[in-house]
Each structure stands twice: as structure tokens, then as C-alpha cells.
Amino acid sequence: MRRIVVLGAGFGGFHATQALEKALAGRRRVELTVVADDPRFVFTPLIPNVANGELDLASITFPLNEQLGEHTRFVRERVEGIDLDRRVLRGAAQEIPFDYLMLAPGAEVHWYGNDEWAEHSITCKSASDALAIRAHVEEALAKASAMTDAEERARVLTFVFAGGGPTGVELLAELRASLVEGVLATTNAPMRFILVEPRPELLGALPESLRELAAEHLQRVGVELRLGRSVMGRDAHTVTLDDGEEIKADTLFWCAGIKAPSFLSDSGLPTVDDGRLDVDVSLQLSGIEGVFAAGDACSPPEDVPQTAQVATQQGPHAANNLIASLSGRTQSPWRYTYQGDLITLGRPQAAVSIKGIAFQGRPAYALYRLAYASLMPGALKKLRIITEWLESDAAAQRTRTNVELLESDH
Numbered sequence: 213m214r215r216i217v218v219l220g221a222g223f224g225g226f227h228a229t230q231a232l233e234k235a236l237a238g239r240r241r242v243e244l245t246v247v248a249d250d251p252r253f254v255f256t257p258l259i260p261n262v263a264n265g266e267l268d269l270a271s272i273t274f275p276l277n278e279q280l281g282e283h284t285r286f287v288r289e290r291v292e293g294i295d296l297d298r299r300v301l302r303g304a305a306q307e308i309p310f311d312y313l314m315l316a317p318g319a320e321v322h323w324y325g326n327d328e329w330a331e332h333s334i335t336c337k338s339a340s341d342a343l344a345i346r347a348h349v350e351e352a353l354a355k356a357s358a359m360t361d362a363e364e365r366a367r368v369l370t371f372v373f374a375g376g377g378p379t380g381v382e383l384l385a386e387l388r389a390s391l392v393e394g395v396l397a398t399t400n401a402p403m404r405f406i407l408v409e410p411r412p413e414l415l416g417a418l419p420e421s422l423r424e425l426a427a428e429h430l431q432r433v434g435v436e437l438r439l440g441r442s443v444m445g446r447d448a449h450t451v452t453l454d455d456g457e458e459i460k461a462d463t464l465f466w467c468a469g470i471k472a473p474s475f476l477s478d479s480g481l482p483t484v485d486d487g488r489l490d491v492d493v494s495l496q497l498s499g500i501e502g503v504f505a506a507g508d509a510c511s512p513p514e515d516v517p518q519t520a521q522v523a524t525q526q527g528p529h530a531a532n533n534l535i536a537s538l539s540g541r542t543q544s545p546w547r548y549t550y551q552g553d554l555i556t557l558g559r560p561q562a563a564v565s566i567k568g569i570a571f572q573g574r575p576a577y578a579l580y581r582l583a584y585a586s587l588m589p590g591a592l593k594k595l596r597i598i599t600e601w602l603e604s605d606a607a608a609q610r611t612r613t614n615v616e617l618l619e620s621d622h
């Protein structure tokens with residue numbers, strides 16, 4: 213019996229598993245095991261829509277036991293190391309042996325050596341982060357409404373976002389839209405949204421046309437951009453930037469970077485400078501037979517962004533090469549096919565770039581929603597997500613009408 217183990221069930225690992233299940237159909241002498249520390253697949257691009265209350269967490273997560281094939285074994289385990297000599301994954305509670313391995317553990321939050329900032333920051337990486345963000349923002353608004361000191365209230369209603377990549381921009385845009393609409397919580401006091409990005413422009417990895425559309429929109433709606441600036445200090449009430457500016461803010465959303473899990477390099481696997489797995493064009497670990505990788509944790513020869521789009525393409529390709537390796541067939545090189553970019557700028561705005569054409573506005577927002585709903589597995593999930601969006605739109609419309617009525621009464 214040959215044992216194939218997939219570590220991670222996110223975009224890379226889940227799609228690799230589906231390809232392995234297909235390739236192994238009818239082969240009884242190969243055992244397929246998926247190992248992950250979370251029993252759910254999390255559709256990360258919609259985390260901001262859960263954070264701002266538009267969607268339920270259950271709508272963007274799928275229990276793996278419902279999605280995996282009947283012959284696939286799922287082991288919930290946190291892997292802490294890999295012993296290549298003994299061919300075992302070392303978990304917190306058990307060892308998992310393998311003959312062939314697919315590594316797709318994703319990435320973790322990067323604090324760039326400032327781990328102590330975590331105490332006074334909120335990350336936007338996981339399903340639980342989405343709920344924590346929502347709870348934090350609602351609490352901040354409740355706190356602000358009970359405050360009499362204007363300076364203190366301003367500090368509670370100042371939201372700083374570190375990182376002008378897609379995560380920082382989309383989280384800011386979605387939260388701002390819901391807060392301004394009054395759907396998430398209501399306040400009459402002014403709120404500040406500040407985005408800090410060390411590079412001279414936002415969304416560095418995206419096409420220029422889309423970067424410009426996003427920056428223009430954010431500025432138009434009053435977001436304060438601090439481009440070319442980095443966070444240099446953080447305590448409970450202040451964010452300090454590298455030019456000395458001290459922003460009084462109780463909230464810092466840390467969306468400033470990710471890094472490969474350190475157990476990969478600690479286990480002696482081949483890694484590049486930033487700790488990602490060094491893989492060849494076939495997505496096999498350099499110099500290591502039968503061990504493949506996909507997603508954020510790997511660094512292929514072609515320079516690609518760390519996105520779901522890339523991981524979703526790498527997973528099945530690496531899986532087919534793993535099967536080729538197992539069957540003694542030739543492996544094929546992986547090449548990235550860019551399909552375009554979608555970025556939400558908060559209801560009802562988005563920016564889209566497809567086949568070299570970039571556009572913004574309501575049509576882009578409709579496309580953004582349709583594209584993501586279509587990626588949900590199963591008709592029920594698609595319907596559920598569309599229904600929640602429509603209900604949320606209706607709630608926003610009711611809130612706007614109520615506010616207009618109240619204002620006209622005064």
C-alpha cells in the first residue's frame with residue numbers, strides 16, 4: 213500500500229486532493245490522507261464580507277468531511293515538523309507516515325520581528341479573525357457612543373490599516389462601507405480610516421489601471437492614505453509611523469504581510485530566502501523525490517503572487533505530477549495562467565481587470581459578487597450567499613431611508 217499525504221486543505225491542498233481523488237479512482241493500493249488543523253475549507257477572499265456583517269461565517273466555510281471523497285481519510289492535526297528521513301509528519305499528538313507528500317500549509321502573519329505589536333493589533337487571516345474584527349468594531353462603536361470626551365471618542369473611531377495589498381484594501385473598503393451605511397452599528401461621530409503602505413502605491417501586485425482606480429476611489433470617499441510610510445511602533449492607543457507621525461487610534465488592523473510557516477525550514481526542507489519551499493518547474497521540492505508543494509508556502513521558478521488563483525492552479529498540477537512520479541511517468545512543467553483581478557471597494561463599488569481592461573463601479577461590483585458566488589461549491593451555497601447579499605443590501609437601504617427620515621424631521 214502506498215501512502216499519499218496532503219498537508220493543508222486550503223486552496224492549494226483542497227484542489228490538489230480533488231485532482232488526486234480523480235486520478236486514484238479505482239486504485240485500491242494507494243491510500244490518500246488529508247491533514248489539516250482546521251476541519252473546514254475557508255474561502256478567504258470573502259473574509260472581509262464576514263467581518264463587516266454582510267455574510268455569515270458558515271456561508272464562506274465548508275466542512276471538509278462533506279467535500280472529500282469517500283475513500284479519502286481526514287486527520288485533524290497541527291503539524292509541527294517533517295522528518296524526511298523517516299518520511300513522517302510530526303504532529304502535536306501523533307506522527308503521520310507518508311510515501312508521497314503534498315505540502316500546502318499556506319502562510320502565517322508576518323510581524324517583521326515586532327511580535328509584541330500583536331497584543332494591540334487585529335489580524336485578517338482566518339475565519340476566527342473575521343468574527344473577531346466584527347466583534348471589535350461593534351464594541352468600538354458601542355464604546356464611542358457612551359463617551360463624553362471628544363478626544364477619546366476620536367481615538368476609538370480611528371481605524372488604521374497597515375498594508376495596502378488586497379487584504380488591507382478590501383478589509384478597509386468593506387468595513388468603511390458598512391460603518392458609513394450604519395449597517396454594522398450606528399454613530400453620528402466622525403470616523404477616520406487611515407491606510408499605511410510602505411510602497412509608493414497601493415495594490416503593488418495588481419495591474420496599474422486597477423491600482424489607480426482603487427486609489428482614486430479610496431481618496432474620493434475620504435480614506436487617508438499614508439503611502440511610502442511604515443508602522444514603526446504600536447501601543448494600546450497610538451500607531452507611530454516612520455516619519456514620526458503619531459496617530460491616536462485604538463484599532464490597528466495588521467494586513468502588512470505573510471510568511472511561510474517556520475516549521476518548513478526548521479525541518480531542513482529546501483527553502484528560499486524568505487522561508488518558502490524551493491520547488492522546481494514541476495512543483496517538486498528541489499532534489500527531493502516524491503514531495504511536492506502548492507500555494508502560498510512554495511516558491512516556484514516563475515515569479516507569481518501568493519494568491520488563491522495561483523494556489524488553485526498549482527494544487528491540481530502538483531497532484532498530477534505526484535501521480536506521474538508514483539507511476540514512473542514524466543512530470544510536466546507548471547505555468548501560471550493569469551485570469552484577471554477583482555477587488556471590492558465596498559458596497560456598491562469594485563474594480564475589475566480582465567484581459568487588459570479595467571473598470572470600476574456598480575457593474576464591477578455585480579461581477580465581483582457573481583464571480584465569487586459561482587466559485588462556491590454546490591447550488592445551495594451559491595444561493596445562500598446571493599440571498600445573504602441581497603438581504604444585506606435591503607437592510608442597508610432601510611437604514612439609509614431611516615436616516616434620511618430622521619434628518620428631514622430635524
Ligand SMILES: Cc1cc2nc3c(=O)[nH]c(=O)nc-3n(C[C@H](O)[C@H](O)[C@H](O)COP(=O)(O)OP(=O)(O)OC[C@H]3O[C@@H](n4cnc5c(N)ncnc54)[C@H](O)[C@@H]3O)c2cc1C
Pocket residue numbers: 219220221222223224225226247248249250256257258259260289290291292316317318319336337338378379473506507508509518519520521522523554
Ligand atoms: C482576507 C484575505 C483575502 C484574500 N483575498 C484574496 C483574493 O481576493 N484573491 C486571491 O486570489 N487570493 C486572496 N487571498 C489569498 C489566498 O487566501 C491565499 O493565497 C490562499 O489561501 C493560499 O492557498 P494555500 O492553500 O497556500 O493556503 P491556505 O488556503 O491558507 O490553506 C492552508 C491550509 O493548511 C492548513 N494548515 C496550516 N498550517 C498547518 C499546520 N501547521 N498543520 C496542519 N494544517 C495546517 C490550514 O488549516 C489550511 O487548511 C486572500 C487572503 C486573505 C487572508
